[in-house]
Amino acid sequence: MTSYMKRFCTPQHLILLSASFVLLYFAALPLFLLILKSLSPENIESYQELLKQSNWIALLNTLKLCLITTSMTVVIGVPLAWLLHKTDLPKKSLWKSLFAIPYIIPPYIGAIAWIKLLNPNSGNLNLLLMQVFGLEKAPFNIYSLLGTSFILGLFFYSFIFLSCINALEKMDDALEEAARTCGASRLKTFKDITLPLLTPALASGMILVFMATAASFGVPALVAMPERIFVLTTKIYTHVLSYSGGISKASALAMVLMAVGFLGLWLSTLLLRNKRYTTLTGKFGKGDLIHLKKMKWPTVFGLSTVWFCLVALPLLTIVISSFLKVYGGELTLSNMSLAKYKYVLFGFSQTGKAFKNSLIFAVIASTLSVFIGAFVAYLKAKTQMKGRNLIDFFATLPYVTPGIVVAIALILTFSGNLGLNLYNTLWILIVAYTVKYISFAIRNTVAALEQVDTSLEEAGKTCGAGWLKVFFTILIPILKPTLIASWFLIFMPTFSELTMSILLVGPETETIGTLLFNLQNYDDPQSACVLATVIVCVILTANFTVKKLTQGKYGV
Amino acid sequence: MSKVALKNIVKKFGATTAVQSTNLEIEAGKFISLLGPSGCGKTTTLRMVAGLTEPTEGEIYLGSQCVYHDKQRILIPAEKRNIGMVFQSYALWPHMNVFSNVAYPLKIQKCSKDVIQEKVDHYLNLVGLSGYEKRAPHELSGGQQQRVALARALIREPEVLLLDEPLSNLDAKLRQSMRIEIKDLQKRLKITTLYVTHDQDEALTMSDTVVLMNEGKIEQLGTPEELLHHPKSEFAKEFLGQRS
Numbered sequence: 001m002t003s004y005m006k007r008f009c010t011p012q013h014l015i016l017l018s019a020s021f022v023l024l025y026f027a028a029l030p031l032f033l034l035i036l037k038s039l040s041p042e043n044i045e046s047y048q049e050l051l052k053q054s055n056w057i058a059l060l061n062t063l064k065l066c067l068i069t070t071s072m073t074v075v076i077g078v079p080l081a082w083l084l085h086k087t088d089l090p091k092k093s094l095w096k097s098l099f100a101i102p103y104i105i106p107p108y109i110g111a112i113a114w115i116k117l118l119n120p121n122s123g124n125l126n127l128l129l130m131q132v133f134g135l136e137k138a139p140f141n142i143y144s145l146l147g148t149s150f151i152l153g154l155f156f157y158s159f160i161f162l163s164c165i166n167a168l169e170k171m172d173d174a175l176e177e178a179a180r181t182c183g184a185s186r187l188k189t190f191k192d193i194t195l196p197l198l199t200p201a202l203a204s205g206m207i208l209v210f211m212a213t214a215a216s217f218g219v220p221a222l223v224a225m226p227e228r229i230f231v232l233t234t235k236i237y238t239h240v241l242s243y244s245g246g247i248s249k250a251s252a253l254a255m256v257l258m259a260v261g262f263l264g265l266w267l268s269t270l271l272l273r274n275k276r277y278t279t280l281t282g283k284f285g286k287g288d289l290i291h292l293k294k295m296k297w298p299t300v301f302g303l304s305t306v307w308f309c310l311v312a313l314p315l316l317t318i319v320i321s322s323f324l325k326v327y328g329g330e331l332t333l334s335n336m337s338l339a340k341y342k343y344v345l346f347g348f349s350q351t352g353k354a355f356k357n358s359l360i361f362a363v364i365a366s367t368l369s370v371f372i373g374a375f376v377a378y379l380k381a382k383t384q385m386k387g388r389n390l391i392d393f394f395a396t397l398p399y400v401t402p403g404i405v406v407a408i409a410l411i412l413t414f415s416g417n418l419g420l421n422l423y424n425t426l427w428i429l430i431v432a433y434t435v436k437y438i439s440f441a442i443r444n445t446v447a448a449l450e451q452v453d454t455s456l457e458e459a460g461k462t463c464g465a466g467w468l469k470v471f472f473t474i475l476i477p478i479l480k481p482t483l484i485a486s487w488f489l490i491f492m493p494t495f496s497e498l499t500m501s502i503l504l505v506g507p508e509t510e511t512i513g514t515l516l517f518n519l520q521n522y523d524d525p526q527s528a529c530v531l532a533t534v535i536v537c538v539i540l541t542a543n544f545t546v547k548k549l550t551q552g553k554y555g556v
Numbered sequence: 557m558s559k560v561a562l563k564n565i566v567k568k569f570g571a572t573t574a575v576q577s578t579n580l581e582i583e584a585g586k587f588i589s590l591l592g593p594s595g596c597g598k599t600t601t602l603r604m605v606a607g608l609t610e611p612t613e614g615e616i617y618l619g620s621q622c623v624y625h626d627k628q629r630i631l632i633p634a635e636k637r638n639i640g641m642v643f644q645s646y647a648l649w650p651h652m653n654v655f656s657n658v659a660y661p662l663k664i665q666k667c668s669k670d671v672i673q674e675k676v677d678h679y680l681n682l683v684g685l686s687g688y689e690k691r692a693p694h695e696l697s698g699g700q701q702q703r704v705a706l707a708r709a710l711i712r713e714p715e716v717l718l719l720d721e722p723l724s725n726l727d728a729k730l731r732q733s734m735r736i737e738i739k740d741l742q743k744r745l746k747i748t749t750l751y752v753t754h755d756q757d758e759a760l761t762m763s764d765t766v767v768l769m770n771e772g773k774i775e776q777l778g779t780p781e782e783l784l785h786h787p788k789s790e791f792a793k794e795f796l797g798q799r800s
Contacts, residue, residue, distance in 0.1 A: 172645055174643040174644070174645050174647035175647045175649060177608050177641075177643070177647065178648075178708075179649075179660070180607070180608065180633070180634040181608070181635075181637075181639055181640065181709075182635075182660050182661040182664060182708065182712070183636075183661055183664040183665065183712065184660075184664050185633075189635075192660075193649060196651045197649075199651075287608065288603070288608060288610070291610065
């Protein structure tokens with residue numbers, strides 16, 4: 001062996017290289033193949049197909065959905081962040097958690113609830129409003145593009161809310177106080193100082209909302225598709241389900257969806273162009289909170305009402321519906337029972353299987369992500385290896401790519417014609433979950449590794465431990481809290497995943513998300529409510545656990 | 557006639573009392589320092605004069621106007637008080653250039669463009685920063701940022717100038733020269749000034765009157781000479797004895 005070979009055949013290099021290889025093979029390659037295939041000459045027909053009117057309408061609908069949802073989230077998220085940061089409201093951290101709940105719950109749960117509340121025929125809230133105001137017709141129809149936007153907005157405002165409240169917490173309060181001492185009123189200060197300084201956080205929140213809306217599948221599939229209103233994701237879904245050449249049409253449309261995502265990115269850079277937002281260093285003072293005084297209890301009452309309508313009411317609707325003896329019957333205690341739970345959880349064979357599947361897939365995917373992520377994070381934070389930032393970029397790519405596009409890329413790559421055949425197996429789901437969310441693990445671990453001084457590793461080495469030994473006996477124990485937190489943060493979205501799963505499940509690999517989708521869409525909305533309740537309970541428990549374990553650093 | 561008057565001012569944060577029944581009068585055109593260790597209530601006192609912190613009890617007068625009165629429930633907000641304030645972190649707005657930072661108080665008053673241009677020129681000249689109008693705050697040195705903050709505080713010709721540890725972020729050499737510069741400016745403009753510091757050298761060299769504070773109370777009030785030569789308490793002796 002030459003000395004050159006010896007230098008590069010150390011366990012450190014071999015492990016880091018194989019982690020990178022696995023990541024590139026499963027995360028980056030499929031997306032590149034998808035782009036390559038969709039741009040190949042034989043696929044030109046699919047692009048001609050794209051010019052069909054129905055596809056244009058889907059694109060237009062997606063753009064409309066993105067714009068309405070983004071505006072709505074700003075209107076809810078920014079004032080909420082301001083109120084919960086600036087005022088002397090009691091129990092602020094509790095309020096913050098309460099309003100952040102939609103951040104961790106999958107939006108399709110909201111769709112099920114709001115369909116129950118606002119469907120035009122028998123929506124409970126519609127019926128109530130008709131009774132109270134003596135209306136002839138139901139005032140709201142959730143089965144519309146606006147309804148879709150409404151539901152998505154009620155979940156995605158949490159992106160804006162959390163990113164703005166973080167920015168406010170980091171802002172030097174003296175910047176605002178200086179404006180007050182210059183004679184600016186609170187409102188003028190907010191307009192001239194706070195809002196411009198909040199722009200970067202707001203823009204990054206808005207781009208997240210924009211891209212999440214464009215990528216959303218569950219909500220538009222449940223509330224817009226029944227009225228034959230299509231957006232890009234649902235259009236892609238129907239193409240995949242159709243028989244002849246569906247997948248190439250779908251992949252052509254997937255390119256359009258990716259382009260919409262890039263449009264969002266471009267809009268946000270436009271927003272930030274030519275502006276300097278460097279915050280000056282100096283001792284940051286915390287200013288005085290605004291005393292609400294007489295407005296305190298009205299504000300608490302107002303916030304409770306808003307929270308009840310936006311967050312609690314839909315969740316409550318699902319829970320109550322799941323207990324009803326007669327679905328759609330009266331809301332009395334005598335009409336409540338656990339019968340449906342008994343049936344769904346024990347009597348209905350598919351449920352147990354789907355539940356077990358989701359649990360297994362999520363556990364394996366979270367574990368894989370955390371492990372591979374730890375090596376990739378080490379590569380990025382602690383080595384000088386060439387291309388390490390590129391590998392990190394490829395690891396983030398599937399996260400920013402719409403789930404449905406990732407799913408199509410995986411189908412194209414791993415259905416046998418390129419060697420590996422994972423189609424219809426549990427592995428294609430595990431791969432999908434892992435590549436989609438591994439960036440969570442990498443990001444958190446990189447941040448934690450940057451806090452670990454290199455001397456700790458060097459001390460291990462001088463004690464005679466090899467790199468592997470140092471990695472597992474020194475670094476991993478130090479990183480343990482971060483790794484556990486990352487595990488939970490990946491477990492939560494993968495356990496309830498729908499968008500990729502719907503295209504990737506086989507007859508034996510149905511997940512709890514796809515089962516719920518099918519139940520709601522076809523035959524049994526009450527069973528869907530039972531499953532939704534179970535999902536919410538699992539997610540809230542996982543969130544509570546991670547919050548306790550990390551003393552509030554992770555989780556909401 | 558006094559420009560600033562505090563009568564029986566008390567500030568409590570929950571169970572702790574930050575400022576205990578303080579009386580203070582500042583004559584027009586004088587330079588007064590609030591001196592004391594951290595946590596003695598000096599910054600809280602300054603912030604109450606500015607209107608950024610609401611007192612728990614007492615009365616505050618700026619000129620002839622009552623800006624706070626607990627019994628009469630008067631509380632004039634910061635923006636309605638004719639003050640200029642320099643913050644410890646300077647608090648220059650990073651999204652505005654030097655000109656816009658300094659012009660901001662005049663824009664609030666809806667002054668005409670010509671007036672704004674003329675006054676900004678004048679005050680930037682006064683602090684020695686002519687020609688820096690287009691710079692962003694982060695392109696300036698600490699001392700220059702300090703001067704911009706000073707120009708911004710002075711431009712509306714306030715009744716009282718409030719300075720909160722303005723020199724604590726500068727290096728020792730610059731601190732010396734800024735001390736002289738600020739004092740010089742204050743004398744020339746004859747502006748009533750309230751200056752918060754924990755540095756006894758600063759207080760003793762710049763002020764007409766030094767207010768030594770400890771644990772929320774005024775420990776001793778007098779000219780620098782009085783404090784230096786006749787410290788009334790053990791605390792005063794010890795605190796001023798640290799003088800290097």
